[in-house]
Amino acid sequence: MHLKSLTVKGFKSFASATTLRLEPGITCVVGPNGSGKSNVVDAISWVLGEQGAKALRGGKMEDVIFAGTAGRAPLGRAEVTLTIDNTDGALPIDYTEVSITRRMFRSGESEYEINGNQCRLLDIQELLSDSGIGREMHVIVGQGRLDGVLHARPEDRRSFIEEAAGVLKHRKRKEKAIRKLDAMAANLNRLGDLTTELR
Ligand code: ATP
Numbered sequence: 198m199h200l201k202s203l204t205v206k207g208f209k210s211f212a213s214a215t216t217l218r219l220e221p222g223i224t225c226v227v228g229p230n231g232s233g234k235s236n237v238v239d240a241i242s243w244v245l246g247e248q249g250a251k252a253l254r255g256g257k258m259e260d261v262i263f264a265g266t267a268g269r270a271p272l273g274r275a276e277v278t279l280t281i282d283n284t285d286g287a288l289p290i291d292y293t294e295v296s297i298t299r300r301m302f303r304s305g306e307s308e309y310e311i312n313g314n315q316c317r318l319l320d321i322q323e324l325l326s327d328s329g330i331g332r333e334m335h336v337i338v339g340q341g342r343l344d345g346v347l348h349a350r351p352e353d354r355r356s357f358i359e360e361a362a363g364v365l366k367h368r369k370r371k372e373k374a375i376r377k378l379d380a381m382a383a384n385l386n387r388l389g390d391l392t393t394e395l396r
Pocket of ligand 1: 208209210229232235236237261262264265
């Protein structure tokens with residue numbers, strides 16, 4: 198699985214539709230300060246479902262929509278499409294190429310699509326959950342983030358490693374199962390009480 202292309206339109210500094218083609222291996226984005234390099238990474242985070250404006254270096258989510266420049270009027274919506282090569286079937290969907298689209302309007306309304314079909318954010322999260330590129334997977338290491346990891350408390354550092362190793366997913370499932378078992382035990386207790394009362 199690899200990222201094949203990223204198309205941004207009306208997202209942050211990218212007013213016009215811009216497509217970046219990505220080849221397998223290392224891709225470097227170079228450019229002067231303030232030219233939009235980090236905005237490319239923000240676009241990837243955003244299309245993968247990022248919900249926090251702060252993580253996208255903004256005050257509110259609407260800040261991702263092109264706000265206009267001296268020569269160009271602001272736009273009403275931001276749109277990002279990430280195309281992923283899925284020839285190895287890493288994503289659990291019967292397509293060799295998967296396009297994920299996120300669109301947001303100034304009204305705050307959002308739309309998501311998988312291969313052009315409208316879907317929920319949850320569908321995207323589920324599609325990506327076992328691939329290692331979903332939200333909170335630490336695949337995007339922002340500026341200053343490495344320092345944060347290096348200076349983190351040992352327990353926090355351990356949680357980064359567990360996430361990278363895929364342990365977190367199982368821990369979450371275990372916690373969910375324990376919660377269900379607790380609820381079931383409470384129900385059984387209640388049933389026991391009722392049976393005693395009815396005897
Ligand atoms: P550096 O090398 O300094 O880290 P960079 O190349 O990573 O810079 P970015 O941080 O990606 O640059 O881009 C910053 C630019 O994006 C600024 O010029 C800012 O005005 C512009 N920008 C951010 N949000 C918007 C928006 N909503 N509308 C228009 N322009 C925006």
